[in-house]
Amino acid sequence: MKVEIEKLDHYGRGITKINDKICFVENALPEEIVEIEIIKETKKYILATTTKIIKQSKDRVVPSCPYSNVCGGCHLAHLSFEKENEFKEQKVTEILEKFAKIKDITIKNIIYDKPYHYRNKITLHQKENKIGLYAKKTNTIIPIKNCLLVTEKLNDEIKKVLPSKEENIILRIGNKTQEILNQNSKKETIISxxxxxxxxxxxxxxxQVNSIITEKLYDEIKSIVKNRNSKNILDLYCGTGTIGIYISDIVDKMLGIESCKEAVEDANRNKELNNATNCTYKQGKVEDLTKEITKEYDTAIIDPPRSGLHKNVIEKLLEITPNTLIYVSCDPVTLARDLNLLKDKYEIEYIRPYNMFPRTYHVECVCVLNSDKSL
Ligand SMILES: C[S@@+](CC[C@H](N)C(=O)[O-])C[C@H]1O[C@@H](n2cnc3c(N)ncnc32)[C@H](O)[C@@H]1O
Known part of the structure; x- marks a missing residue:
């Protein structure tokens, strides 16, 4: 069957209609005419894959990765990087309009850097004597020798991985130190x-897996804090304390909250490494430690996992209303859901997308909110 693709959905699949039913087509771009094979049909939608490109988009590129047909990692390897950045800006705009129900949100230009060799971490999977990455939408392992998303030096480490009992093999590299964490590491940590x-x-x-974009993102957070002269800061979902420590030189007091025990241990070590004596950490879930969110803080930096904010956290932020919220999000859908709840007491100044995960459909955003009382 031949179809014409109208646009991309938020997962980078082509969208068309067949007998008025929406059809998502893998590996197809807007304005292309493609032949498809239907993989699945439900009452609401059809899922298909491209079998032949009849009219090709000018934005199509040949994927440089030998595994691109089978690996589920790079959803946008067939789209030019320029268009990928446009796609991500558009995706954030559409999701915000649809789910946050707020008109005229200012979406600033996306920040991006290089499309490949940006990752400082890779998780390989191991099953039935195979080591590699998962094939698209399955747990079948495709053995790989390299991945274009990770740094060159980490690719050398992939080649050295030996069969073991681990189901997931994590490899990490420190950006400036080039220190490696691998199966044989005697050390439990590296410096980045x-x-x-x-x-x-x-x-x-x-x-954060993309050190270059992370620095640009943290610089933006630092300049927001500096311009507002914010002094008492909450760093919620603080991980290893990265954001708070990055801005610690220009603030008086910083409290980080994080659920992962190892991350809090790292955060305390990082505080010492950077002589950030004004930073303090508490281990626990933010939703269980809402008593720590008090009126003494003028700014809350919030960087939750994909699931976004727990309702107790939203309630507490609405009750205390710090002047500024800086919400860092890796999922625009949960960001939009949370903004919809915060908008009663906060005005959204702007959202800026960051291309933290090039060649995938994922996008990171920073959103700046001002409370009524700060206006
Ligand atoms: C997106 S990461 C952000 C980490 C850090 N801000 C950074 O940029 O490196 C989210 C962090 O939230 C932590 N986390 C997940 N659920 C949590 C919860 N309910 N309460 C506190 N921390 C949580 C995770 O362990 C992870 O470190």
């Missing part, structure tokens, strides 16, 4: 830098 701040990272702790 963001700007001139030094961070200890253990295998299990969250640490």
């Amino acid at each position: 830098y963001i700007g001139n701040k030094k961070y200890q990272v253990s295998k299990q702790s969250f640490f």
